[in-house]
Amino acid sequence: MQEITGNRTIWLLLTLLLLSGWLFLAGCENNNDEIVEVDRNNDADVVVIGGGGAGLTAAIEAADRGADVILLEKMSFLGGETLISAGIVHGAGTSVQKEKGITDDTWADLYKYWRRTGIFHNNSWIISVVTQRVPERIDWLREMGAQYEPDYLSVSGWDMDNLPMRAHGIAGGGSELIEVLSNRAKELGVTIYMETKATELIEENGRIVGVRTEGEVTELYAEAIIIATGGFGASQEKIDKYAPRFTDAVPITASGVTGDGLRMAQEVGAKIENMGGMIGYRTSGVSGLAGLAMRPILYVNTEGKRFVDETAFYALMAEAMIKQGGTVYQILDKKIYEGLSEDVQKTIDDAVENEQMPRKESLQELGEFFDIPGHILEETVAEYNKSVAEGLCPLGRSADTLVKVEEPPFFALPVKLAHLGSMGGLVINEKTEVISETGEPIPGLYAAGSVIGGFLGYVYPGSGAAIANLLVTGTLAAESALDFMGK
Ligand SMILES: Cc1cc2nc3c(=O)[nH]c(=O)nc-3n(C[C@H](O)[C@H](O)[C@H](O)COP(=O)(O)OP(=O)(O)OC[C@H]3O[C@@H](n4cnc5c(N)ncnc54)[C@H](O)[C@@H]3O)c2cc1C
Numbered sequence: 001m002q003e004i005t006g007n008r009t010i011w012l013l014l015t016l017l018l019l020s021g022w023l024f025l026a027g028c029e030n031n032n033d034e035i036v037e038v039d040r041n042n043d044a045d046v047v048v049i050g051g052g053g054a055g056l057t058a059a060i061e062a063a064d065r066g067a068d069v070i071l072l073e074k075m076s077f078l079g080g081e082t083l084i085s086a087g088i089v090h091g092a093g094t095s096v097q098k099e100k101g102i103t104d105d106t107w108a109d110l111y112k113y114w115r116r117t118g119i120f121h122n123n124s125w126i127i128s129v130v131t132q133r134v135p136e137r138i139d140w141l142r143e144m145g146a147q148y149e150p151d152y153l154s155v156s157g158w159d160m161d162n163l164p165m166r167a168h169g170i171a172g173g174g175s176e177l178i179e180v181l182s183n184r185a186k187e188l189g190v191t192i193y194m195e196t197k198a199t200e201l202i203e204e205n206g207r208i209v210g211v212r213t214e215g216e217v218t219e220l221y222a223e224a225i226i227i228a229t230g231g232f233g234a235s236q237e238k239i240d241k242y243a244p245r246f247t248d249a250v251p252i253t254a255s256g257v258t259g260d261g262l263r264m265a266q267e268v269g270a271k272i273e274n275m276g277g278m279i280g281y282r283t284s285g286v287s288g289l290a291g292l293a294m295r296p297i298l299y300v301n302t303e304g305k306r307f308v309d310e311t312a313f314y315a316l317m318a319e320a321m322i323k324q325g326g327t328v329y330q331i332l333d334k335k336i337y338e339g340l341s342e343d344v345q346k347t348i349d350d351a352v353e354n355e356q357m358p359r360k361e362s363l364q365e366l367g368e369f370f371d372i373p374g375h376i377l378e379e380t381v382a383e384y385n386k387s388v389a390e391g392l393c394p395l396g397r398s399a400d401t402l403v404k405v406e407e408p409p410f411f412a413l414p415v416k417l418a419h420l421g422s423m424g425g426l427v428i429n430e431k432t433e434v435i436s437e438t439g440e441p442i443p444g445l446y447a448a449g450s451v452i453g454g455f456l457g458y459v460y461p462g463s464g465a466a467i468a469n470l471l472v473t474g475t476l477a478a479e480s481a482l483d484f485m486g487k
Helices: 002-029 053-064 080-084 095-100 107-117 124-143 173-187 236-242 260-267 314-323 334-338 342-353 363-369 374-390 465-485
Strands: 044-049 069-072 148-154 167-170 191-193 197-204 207-214 219-227 278-284 328-332 410-422 433-435 441-447
Touching (some): 044 053, 044 207, 044 260, 044 465, 053 069, 053 173, 053 219, 053 465, 069 219, 080 173, 080 465, 095 124, 107 124, 124 148, 124 465, 167 173, 197 219, 197 260, 219 260, 219 465, 260 441, 278 314, 334 342, 363 374, 363 410, 441 465
Parallel strands (some): 044 069, 044 219, 069 191, 207 441, 219 441
Antiparallel strands (some): 148 167, 197 207, 207 219, 278 410
16 A cells, blocks of 8 residues: 555656656747757658749759758649749849940849839838849859840830840740759759649647648648748739739739738738739730730820820839720721731731721721710820820820821720739748738748738839849748758
8 A cells, every 4th residue: 555655656756747847848839939849750841832933943942952842833834923924034233234244233223223113112121132132143043054145135114214224034034944943943852742732831839830732742841831822913802802903904924823822821820011013014905916015006095095105114004004994095007007917917807807996097987986076086196196206205205116197097906904913912021931910920931932022012113023032032031941940
């Protein structure tokens, strides 16, 4: 009996010891500064969600530093919007510019330009790091074989007449960029699960430790999760919610970018910022004439009035179109028609036949098509032709590139508001850690590319901005995640 009592005392002491040990450890687990010890093996050091430009950049950088990396892509192909993009990267003070003889452009100039065109809603630290690091990222791409060459430099942005050539083009566009990045990721041994969709982040003790998926695997655990799922340009529901000005815009985007990363991060408490803008663009209301719709030829609104400098940068043009209700018309004449390729002429003839666009012998009749007094269109065209003759555009830039509308028959091509994907998204800090509604980093969770919100304002600043952002934030996400792991 005494022996049993003695044993009980020992057991009681042991239990108290274990309990206090457990309480001590539990205290450590709740402290975000400590690495949480989890009783399971991780599948990788880093899991990257999304196989577009940002995801591939992050995966390459992490693998290059010796990390075990898994990349998830929900589609059957890699690339996302980056694949269908022109692959242009905006940068100042680059090796490519120097090879072209442009030596006086600096990151600080680009910083000022991006901050100003973001109307200071964008985040100064992101703009600062992207402008400073993008020249080195362009060299990194060139070293891997991407053909960013001086001949493909161009001007793109709000004030086209006053900007240097900073838009760095690549010979093979976005598909070449993705080919270069995916080849390098494979070379470095990144494990890629195709047709595997991330559905939910796994949280343990206030830290993101994994992701639930549908596809080749159902659950993956890692030290760090990087969200690189792109924007929400393919989700009508999210456009209606976050950017209703673009509700009726034609989406020109990749089908996989439905804002999954935004949703998953919000479900674990992430904060979002700078919602409301989209990359504004335009397209033809008649299929096969998208190229024509981009040309600087007289545009009128539904009242037959000119409303914009036709040579304006596409995102500013989109803003002007929104003010006119979305759909506007391009006015063509015989001379313009005859200058088009035979294929385009045939498409116009078919559209006229199918009553998709009018062809009339006078501007008076064309005006009646719009249900407006015909003389208004006549007056608009006369005033426009006068501006072209004088080389002065009352709405803005020089009219050198505009052409007159003079000879019948006249045509009206419907041009619709479009977008090239979303702007606005997750709030991140200098380490690209995702920030919660309460302002704290969510441990273990990083984000890069178009899923983040702080880089752009409400109107897109110029071709190449989004890819500059994904190259730098993708790199930063990998660096920060690996620094955290001590790798
Ligand atoms: C026609 C067009 C031309 C453009 N041209 C340019 C240009 O020249 N220069 C420029 O700077 N910008 C351009 N842009 C914008 C730019 O391409 C994008 O903003 C940018 O490429 C986005 O990169 P990202 O890596 O963040 O996302 P994406 O490249 O879109 O990649 C996101 C990836 O994540 C995948 N994904 C999404 N959800 C999940 C999930 N739940 N699980 C797994 N995978 C998921 C998607 O399928 C996709 O592959 C253009 C856009 C378009 C549409």
